[in-house]
Amino acid sequence: MSEAVLHDDHHDHKPTGIGRWLFSTNHKDIGTMYLVFALIMFFVGGAMSMVIRAELFQPGLQYVDPQFYNSMVTVHALVMIFGALMPAGVGLANWMIPIMIGAPDMALPRMNNMSFWILPFAFTLLLSTFFMQGGAPAGGWTMYPPLVLQLGDGFPYLVFAVHFLGISSIMGAINIIATVFNMRAPGMTFMRLPLFVWTWIITAFLLIAAMPVLAGGVTMLLTDKYFGTAFFDAAGGGDPVMFQHIFWFFGHPEVYILVLPSFGVISQIIPTFSRKPLFGYTSMVYATASIAFLSFFVWAHHMFTVGMPLAGELFFMYATMSIAVPTGVKIFNWMATMWRGSMTFETPMLFAIGVLFMFSIGGFSGLMMGITPVDFQYHDTYFIVAHFHYVIVPGIIFGIIGGIYFWLPKWTGNMYDEKLGKLHFWLSTISVNVLFFPMHFIGLAGMPRRIPDYSVQFADWNNIISIGGFAFGLSQLLLVWVVIKCVRGGEKATDQVWEGAHGLEWTLSSPPPFHSFTTPPKVTDATAHS
Amino acid sequence: MSDSNDTYFIPEPSRWPIVGTIALFVAFIGGGMVLNGYINNGQYVLGIGVAAIIYLFYGWFKDVIDESIAGKYNEQVDISFRWGMAWFIFSEVMFFAAFFGALFYTRVLSIPWLGLEENVSNQFLWPDFQAVWPLLTTPDMTIAGVESKYMAIKEVIPAWGLPAWNTAILLASGATVTFAHWALKKGNRAALCWWLAATVLLGFIFVYLQATEYGHAYHELDLTMKSGVYGSTFFMLTGFHGFHVTMGATMLAVILIRSMKGHFSDHNHFAFEAVAWYWHFVDVVWLGLFVFVYWI
Ligand code: HEM
Ligand SMILES: [Cu+2]
Numbered sequence A: 001m002s003e004a005v006l007h008d009d010h011h012d013h014k015p016t017g018i019g020r021w022l023f024s025t026n027h028k029d030i031g032t033m034y035l036v037f038a039l040i041m042f043f044v045g046g047a048m049s050m051v052i053r054a055e056l057f058q059p060g061l062q063y064v065d066p067q068f069y070n071s072m073v074t075v076h077a078l079v080m081i082f083g084a085l086m087p088a089g090v091g092l093a094n095w096m097i098p099i100m101i102g103a104p105d106m107a108l109p110r111m112n113n114m115s116f117w118i119l120p121f122a123f124t125l126l127l128s129t130f131f132m133q134g135g136a137p138a139g140g141w142t143m144y145p146p147l148v149l150q151l152g153d154g155f156p157y158l159v160f161a162v163h164f165l166g167i168s169s170i171m172g173a174i175n176i177i178a179t180v181f182n183m184r185a186p187g188m189t190f191m192r193l194p195l196f197v198w199t200w201i202i203t204a205f206l207l208i209a210a211m212p213v214l215a216g217g218v219t220m221l222l223t224d225k226y227f228g229t230a231f232f233d234a235a236g237g238g239d240p241v242m243f244q245h246i247f248w249f250f251g252h253p254e255v256y257i258l259v260l261p262s263f264g265v266i267s268q269i270i271p272t273f274s275r276k277p278l279f280g281y282t283s284m285v286y287a288t289a290s291i292a293f294l295s296f297f298v299w300a301h302h303m304f305t306v307g308m309p310l311a312g313e314l315f316f317m318y319a320t321m322s323i324a325v326p327t328g329v330k331i332f333n334w335m336a337t338m339w340r341g342s343m344t345f346e347t348p349m350l351f352a353i354g355v356l357f358m359f360s361i362g363g364f365s366g367l368m369m370g371i372t373p374v375d376f377q378y379h380d381t382y383f384i385v386a387h388f389h390y391v392i393v394p395g396i397i398f399g400i401i402g403g404i405y406f407w408l409p410k411w412t413g414n415m416y417d418e419k420l421g422k423l424h425f426w427l428s429t430i431s432v433n434v435l436f437f438p439m440h441f442i443g444l445a446g447m448p449r450r451i452p453d454y455s456v457q458f459a460d461w462n463n464i465i466s467i468g469g470f471a472f473g474l475s476q477l478l479l480v481w482v483v484i485k486c487v488r489g490g491e492k493a494t495d496q497v498w499e500g501a502h503g504l505e506w507t508l509s510s511p512p513p514f515h516s517f518t519t520p521p522k523v524t525d526a527t528a529h530s
Numbered sequence B: 001m002s003d004s005n006d007t008y009f010i011p012e013p014s015r016w017p018i019v020g021t022i023a024l025f026v027a028f029i030g031g032g033m034v035l036n037g038y039i040n041n042g043q044y045v046l047g048i049g050v051a052a053i054i055y056l057f058y059g060w061f062k063d064v065i066d067e068s069i070a071g072k073y074n075e076q077v078d079i080s081f082r083w084g085m086a087w088f089i090f091s092e093v094m095f096f097a098a099f100f101g102a103l104f105y106t107r108v109l110s111i112p113w114l115g116l117e118e119n120v121s122n123q124f125l126w127p128d129f130q131a132v133w134p135l136l137t138t139p140d141m142t143i144a145g146v147e148s149k150y151m152a153i154k155e156v157i158p159a160w161g162l163p164a165w166n167t168a169i170l171l172a173s174g175a176t177v178t179f180a181h182w183a184l185k186k187g188n189r190a191a192l193c194w195w196l197a198a199t200v201l202l203g204f205i206f207v208y209l210q211a212t213e214y215g216h217a218y219h220e221l222d223l224t225m226k227s228g229v230y231g232s233t234f235f236m237l238t239g240f241h242g243f244h245v246t247m248g249a250t251m252l253a254v255i256l257i258r259s260m261k262g263h264f265s266d267h268n269h270f271a272f273e274a275v276a277w278y279w280h281f282v283d284v285v286w287l288g289l290f291v292f293v294y295w296i
Helices: A003-010 A017-022 A027-056 A066-101 A109-130 A155-182 A195-226 A242-274 A281-297 A310-338 A347-369 A374-376 A384-414 A416-443 A456-488 B017-035 B039-069 B075-113 B120-125 B161-184 B189-221 B228-260 B272-295
Strands: none
Touching: A017 A027, A017 B075, A027 A281, A027 A384, A066 A109, A066 A155, A066 A195, A066 A242, A066 A347, A066 A384, A109 A155, A109 B017, A155 A195, A155 B017, A155 B075, A195 A242, A195 A281, A195 B075, A242 A281, A242 A310, A242 A347, A242 A384, A242 B075, A281 A310, A310 A347, A310 A374, A310 B017, A347 A374, A347 A384, A374 A384, A374 A416, A384 A416, A384 A456, A416 A456, A456 B075, B017 B039, B075 B120, B075 B189, B075 B228, B075 B272, B161 B189, B161 B228, B161 B272, B228 B272
């Protein structure tokens, strides 16, 4: 019998000092580190977007030179995707999956630690490129050659940072799969798993299948630049478009890697505050799985204008459209869950409903861009910027923030300040729409993305967009304040926290003991909450 | 032992993960320095990083082996390791898939496109380009008076010479590792060790033959990384494969040492199986290489 187990039979034994965090093998501590790291990166990436919006406030060049502007656009995306969204999702998974399935911890705790600690080091590599000769990556987060190969000394560090982050993601994903498949409490059958757990297993499979392909792609970039290979050089028999295929084979599944955890969170929140079980649990599971499966066959909708054979354009158009079906199933189920529920609108529920509405806006514009002939107009304009920011900001970030409000009382043992939470929601919702909705208009009118200057007819909307942007950025400071306030004290939370909450995580004390479920609980239909 | 059967082993806080992270970090910094031309300092940083990575593997696995021998792992922990290894191998499969994808894409799509007469690149840039595979002459070599960035290949390596021998060697090693497994299950340690030793030997012979083949390609055939897309796909695929064989053979050697020390029993030998799975995976990748890189 291990010492750790012996110890917590007697008292809740916590390691202390910096070692608690550096050497941690505890899923809650690691989850906390993931979440804090994600929040920091959210503000680092956010600061970069503020530079972008300041520059675009007026036509002409004001504050930064075009090269630096392009670095801002590129690194903003990389930081947000790999530094904020993915770690936030993994952080929630770390905290919640073991206590949702009745496991003592993650299956492979040491590897769990490494997947977290890689992140700050990987971002040190990436951000250090700002201080190198040639500056930070500026060719877009999609890293298309030949443009990206013109980067200076920062180039190898861009590639290595991607490798490093890939290692972290793959280890995290393997851990989640091993945990869910092997560590469920007796009676916690697959069809009794909370939907958040389901969306995370599916995400984990996506990660394992997609991240190595990206690693391979950037490795080929590296050898093209330094070892004379010709993968992406037509003069040597290669093809620059091939990189786009490889990148998007990763890239499209990646967008579902980002969004599925958010879907999982709102699938927990909506039933809780509707005081009804989730409508169509089984169809939810199958819909999520089919979205994930289909996501591997739609990648070239990012490349409609690149010059593909007609058969390819058509195939990828129809495949893209078909994803709307399982997505529709999910949206329908969430709405049906609320139908005739006795609903209340605490902050997590507000954010979840926000996801429902505003993700759908992004989904619809996605559908529009999925139609090959019309995408020729939308491609590389602000329309696509509007699309993916709708799915990402109110679709994913709102989901994650909803999850934070939802579980914060469980994590800290204190209720957060409901008034401030609601204020945060309304400020964010209003500003996010001021920020992103007008991008549809200027996009359709032809304003290209990734350019620091624009022609004067776009000036008014850009003004408004920038104001929305600053307002959104400032509103997020409120989140930090609510979290700090909640950690420091507040009304004590009960174990169940929310009246309508069901599931193992709500049977534990708030906050849960350092080691929970050292002996597995028994799960029956009555205690499972699907 | 009986106790550990109902509690899952959660390791105490460990320093290995952070050591590993820093080791990789240092190696990446060094690698970047070397690539950027700061070779003299870079190679030391890279060397320190790689040494630290080796130290990490040694230290981390030593902890795991000690825990295993102390009987801390119950059946359930064993299954976690199995899930972990299986999906790790799958991620490796997807890594190779990127390079196989590049090979198929160039062979089936982009090179034929470059050769199409109605194609603009053909009309305006390289009208004399011939779309053939193996691609000995890259498009930019077809213009008289312009020096190509790439090196024309004299000849490629035929499948039915050394590569066929290497196929036989790897397939044989797949068989010997299975015989070793059978011996282990029967509790016959001597046979286990001999079959394992044979497998390790075959693995290193493969690597040696691959290295001589590379020498031949570079010195006599002008088949190099710089030989256009044929050389690129050839060396990327065979290079990463060769690296994986080296890793696999090294792991097998460790397993051999552990077998000689009697670490494994007929029902408790996950480490052996994990390495054997890995070995079969390298084997299968090679079959793909043999067929699509060398043969057809
Ligand atoms: C699930 C959440 C989604 C996320 C996170 C997401 C994210 C993105 C991102 C980041 C891009 C831009 C990539 C770039 O060029 O930098 C993009 C483009 C695109 N998305 Fe989405 N998307 C989502 C859902 C959808 C849906 C549901 C559809 C269609 C049914 C869709 C169709 C498209 C198309 C066609 C493009 C390419 C537009 C173009 O380049 O012209 N997306 N998406
Ligand atoms: Cu896509």
